[in-house]
Amino acid sequence: MTQFLVTTLCNAAVYALIAVSLNVVYRSSGVLNFGAGHITVVAGIFYVNQLDPGVIGILVTVVAAAATALLGYVTSVAWGQRRGIHHVSLSLALLGYGLVLDFAAGEIWAKEGFSAGPLIGGSVTIGDTTFSRERILVVALAAIFILGTLLFVDRTMAGNAIEATAADSELATLYGVRTDVVAVVTWLLAGAALGLAGVLQASIAAVSLTTALPLVIFGIAAAVVGGLGSISKAAAGAVAVAGVQTAFIQFVSPRYSVSMVFVLLFIVLALRPAGLFANARVAERV
Amino acid sequence: MSRAFESPRPWWQSLIAPVVVLIVGAVVSRDDFWIYLAITAAAAFILTVSFNLIYGYAGIFSLAHVAVYGIGAYTACLVQMNYGVPFLLATLGSMAFCGVASLVLWWPTRHLKDLFLAIATLGFAVTVQEILLKWSVTGGAEGLLGIPLANIAGHDFVANTMQYYWLAAVGAVLAFEISARVTSSGTGRKFIALRDAPVALSAVGVSPGRVRLVAFVIAGALAGLAGTLFAHQNLFIASESFGLDRLIVLILAVLIGGSGTQLGPVVGVIALVFIDEAGVASAGYNTLILGGAIILLLGYGQGGLMGLVERLRGLLRRDTSARPLPVPARAAQFDAPRTDATLRVADVSVDFGGVRALDDVTLEVRSGEVLGLIGPNGAGKTTLVNVVTGHVRPTAGQVSLDGARLDRSRPHEVAQRGVVRTFQTPRLLPDVSVVGNVALGFAGVARAGDLGEIVDSRRAREDTRDALGRAVGLLEALDVHTGLTEPAGSQPYAHQRLTEIARALATRPAFVLLDEPGAGLSDHERDNLAVIIGRLAEAGIGVLLIDHNVSFVAAVSDRIHVLDRGQTLATGEPAEVLERREVVAAYFGGDA
Numbered sequence: 001m002t003q004f005l006v007t008t009l010c011n012a013a014v015y016a017l018i019a020v021s022l023n024v025v026y027r028s029s030g031v032l033n034f035g036a037g038h039i040t041v042v043a044g045i046f047y048v049n050q051l052d053p054g055v056i057g058i059l060v061t062v063v064a065a066a067a068t069a070l071l072g073y074v075t076s077v078a079w080g081q082r083r084g085i086h087h088v089s090l091s092l093a094l095l096g097y098g099l100v101l102d103f104a105a106g107e108i109w110a111k112e113g114f115s116a117g118p119l120i121g122g123s124v125t126i127g128d129t130t131f132s133r134e135r136i137l138v139v140a141l142a143a144i145f146i147l148g149t150l151l152f153v154d155r156t157m158a159g160n161a162i163e164a165t166a167a168d169s170e171l172a173t174l175y176g177v178r179t180d181v182v183a184v185v186t187w188l189l190a191g192a193a194l195g196l197a198g199v200l201q202a203s204i205a206a207v208s209l210t211t212a213l214p215l216v217i218f219g220i221a222a223a224v225v226g227g228l229g230s231i232s233k234a235a236a237g238a239v240a241v242a243g244v245q246t247a248f249i250q251f252v253s254p255r256y257s258v259s260m261v262f263v264l265l266f267i268v269l270a271l272r273p274a275g276l277f278a279n280a281r282v283a284e285r286v
Numbered sequence: 287m288s289r290a291f292e293s294p295r296p297w298w299q300s301l302i303a304p305v306v307v308l309i310v311g312a313v314v315s316r317d318d319f320w321i322y323l324a325i326t327a328a329a330a331f332i333l334t335v336s337f338n339l340i341y342g343y344a345g346i347f348s349l350a351h352v353a354v355y356g357i358g359a360y361t362a363c364l365v366q367m368n369y370g371v372p373f374l375l376a377t378l379g380s381m382a383f384c385g386v387a388s389l390v391l392w393w394p395t396r397h398l399k400d401l402f403l404a405i406a407t408l409g410f411a412v413t414v415q416e417i418l419l420k421w422s423v424t425g426g427a428e429g430l431l432g433i434p435l436a437n438i439a440g441h442d443f444v445a446n447t448m449q450y451y452w453l454a455a456v457g458a459v460l461a462f463e464i465s466a467r468v469t470s471s472g473t474g475r476k477f478i479a480l481r482d483a484p485v486a487l488s489a490v491g492v493s494p495g496r497v498r499l500v501a502f503v504i505a506g507a508l509a510g511l512a513g514t515l516f517a518h519q520n521l522f523i524a525s526e527s528f529g530l531d532r533l534i535v536l537i538l539a540v541l542i543g544g545s546g547t548q549l550g551p552v553v554g555v556i557a558l559v560f561i562d563e564a565g566v567a568s569a570g571y572n573t574l575i576l577g578g579a580i581i582l583l584l585g586y587g588q589g590g591l592m593g594l595v596e597r598l599r600g601l602l603r604r605d606t607s608a609r610p611l612p613v614p615a616r617a618a619q620f621d622a623p624r625t626d627a628t629l630r631v632a633d634v635s636v637d638f639g640g641v642r643a644l645d646d647v648t649l650e651v652r653s654g655e656v657l658g659l660i661g662p663n664g665a666g667k668t669t670l671v672n673v674v675t676g677h678v679r680p681t682a683g684q685v686s687l688d689g690a691r692l693d694r695s696r697p698h699e700v701a702q703r704g705v706v707r708t709f710q711t712p713r714l715l716p717d718v719s720v721v722g723n724v725a726l727g728f729a730g731v732a733r734a735g736d737l738g739e740i741v742d743s744r745r746a747r748e749d750t751r752d753a754l755g756r757a758v759g760l761l762e763a764l765d766v767h768t769g770l771t772e773p774a775g776s777q778p779y780a781h782q783r784l785t786e787i788a789r790a791l792a793t794r795p796a797f798v799l800l801d802e803p804g805a806g807l808s809d810h811e812r813d814n815l816a817v818i819i820g821r822l823a824e825a826g827i828g829v830l831l832i833d834h835n836v837s838f839v840a841a842v843s844d845r846i847h848v849l850d851r852g853q854t855l856a857t858g859e860p861a862e863v864l865e866r867r868e869v870v871a872a873y874f875g876g877d878a
Binding site for chain 1: 398400406408417420530537576586
């Protein structure tokens with residue numbers, strides 16, 4: 001049971017960071033970043049190959065990922081958004097950006113799996129289960145980042161500007177919010193989350209270009225199961241997705257572990273389109 | 287852009303596809319490589335046409351389309367290999383199975399909006415991909431080997447020969463014809479409405495969910511055909527042929543040609559074959575090319591090549607009134623089917639979260655009567671209309687039509703029962719002509735079934751001719767004489783209003799709910815509207831009229847009902863109600 005919890009929480013840490021990143025972008029622009037998995041994986045590969053594991057390495061990776069996400073916004077979304085191109089089209093344009101990153105990473109590094117050394121040594125024993133202390137650190141880092149994001153959005157002026165733009169971008173402009181600056185901050189924040197997710201994924205397992213798509217899909221599943229539009233619900237959704245997936249792998253069969261998540265997603269979308277943890281929907285204006 | 291269905295399709299257009307296929311056959315027959323390309327193109331064309339139907343026309347962004355195509359390929363091969371089913375039967379079976387698989391895809395996603403639909407269908411695609419890769423029956427990672435040759439009545443169609451080209455060509459012609467017929471029939475009108483203004487569909491009594499279902503099933507069956515032909519061309523299939531890469535190439539093919547156009551897939555499939563071959567030549571750069579193309583076409587693209595052609599044609603065409611009417615006008619008829627009906631709202635309350643938008647409101651409209659509903663901003667007027675038409679569920683109370691409850695029905699069911707509405711801002715299909723927009727209103731009374739419309743039966747053609755003719759008649763009865771064949775989005779605002787009213791009348795309603803029809807009209811146009819509303823009442827239709835212009839409402843209405851902050855303030859004869867102190871106070875302030 002302890003083993004199950006530890007595995008669930010470790011996977012949830014990665015999914016939650018991706019889900020939070022997707023959420024921040026979706027709320028501010030209605031666009032779903034289908035390229036998030038590629039940014040995550042490339043950040044992980046970058047971390048493993050270029051730097052010593054450690055605080056500096058993590059910080060550099062996070063900054064680089066933030067810049068990569070911003071570049072994605074500039075090249076794939078910004079123009080179309082001003083021209084009123086449909087948000088589904090722009091979401092897929094970001095997948096195109098992911099493919100370009102995939103190509104670049106394949107050229108620079110190899111198309112194989114990469115694994116980072118442990119962040120810290122030592123192990124912990126609870127009952128009769130032993131696991132490395134690194135796993136606790138992984139969960140803690142993700143939790144700190146997500147809490148920090150929540151505090152940032154809730155308690156700072158910059159965060160309020162992001163909220164205001166998400167609620168009504170035109171009105172926010174009228175009140176003097178620089179929505180273009182808000183977009184830049186939003187994408188940097190979203191990219192930073194993906195950078196950390198890449199580092200953690202490389203630490204607990206491995207990163208390779210082929211895992212980009214499954215990762216973004218789990219992230220989307222987490223965000224949708226929790227309810228798109230709220231950071232804390234997305235994190236809760238990540239725990240639900242990781243729990244179902246881990247349970248299925250441990251207790252049923254390691255095959256079809258991706259499909260399981262989607263059966264869950266399908267059921268949630270069919271029964272509660274607004275997400276498991278959402279309130280009753282407010283009626284739309286016709 | 288969607289001109290095709292605005293006139294019945296001339297018979298000679300059915301000859302185009304066979305002639306093209308014959309010419310291509312004659313050109314490529316000399317060279318094996320060209321034959322191979324032509325077959326690849328024919329199979330890919332069917333897939334592209336099917337995706338163009340579901341995405342380009344109906345606007346359903348199903349990322350599972352390639353997965354359905356894969357299901358088709360595997361199904362046809364597996365029933366042949368494991369059960370000895372003959373090729374033709376296996377092909378039909380696989381098309382049917384893909385139609386059923388599309389139902390599985392449709393049901394959980396039938397109420398989902400664009401992005402969520404994309405997510406759910408992506409999930410389906412990934413699941414299918416994982417099953418194909420890991421299930422022993424589908425050959426797992428090694429793929430499916432030993433697929434038998436296509437064989438009809440003892441005759442083998444050897445892969446990559448001219449014989450096989452003719453087989454694939456028949457499929458391609460079939461797909462083109464089905465697509466052309468579907469899009470020129472009432473179903474095509476419904477697809478475009480589903481894409482551009484789903485709320486307009488339910489407003490004329492058509493269930494958007496059902497239209498989605500038809501799109502899913504047609505596109506699914508065609509994808510199954512494409513999959514079967516693909517499998518028998520290569521005689522080997524593996525899960526990677528049905529993965530994300532293929533999906534991206536397919537999206538590109540539809541977008542390059544221009545989605546939602548009849549010729550778009552032709553252009554697109556040439557590009558698709560080119561991308562494939564270029565991909566073989568430049569193996570390492572495939573992801574870069576695909577990624578770059580996706581960013582360009584989706585992030586910056588506007589309508590693809592056919593969109594460009596349309597825009598050029600629009601620039602060249604100076605004389606905008608020159609387009610003739612597609613069919614002769616038919617006499618307009620909008621007499622109410624019954625003249626003794628009662629629409630009753632009883633003790634209705636609506637809460638939005640903590641806000642009470644309507645508080646215990648009761649009112650009644652009878653056939654042939656105009657009831658004016660007025661009140662300051664935020665009084666709950668539009669909410670009341672939304673409750674009656676099924677867009678908002680009341681928290682308490684009920685709505686009934688001749689004693690039968692209406693408030694548990696979905697919007698399209700309310701419209702079917704003879705209660706239709708217009709919207710505060712007209713919900714028209716901007717790219718479709720004015721006549722085409724009104725013709726949509728006849729969708730609920732078409733005599734041909736879905737199948738009839740798919741094959742464009744004689745009855746479906748008559749429906750189309752009927753609908754267009756009567757639409758012209760209705761518009762002329764409402765004094766709209768110009769710009770009938772022009773895109774509705776380009777028309778003056780007053781004409782858009784009247785077009786929406788004409789569409790509502792096309793359903794032969796017993797009650798019409800007009801939500802601020804006078805907003806944005808000039809005095810002269812509003813006078814004209816007043817005359818029209820009077821004629822609706824004479825025809826026995828009960829009218830619920832919302833407007834801000836009190837004198838306009840007072841002049842037209844038989845009775846007036848005043849709402850303020852969700853509550854009934856007054857009700858009765860116009861002259862008497864407007865004298866009351868509390869009504870004056872609600873509008874101008876002061877003590878009641």
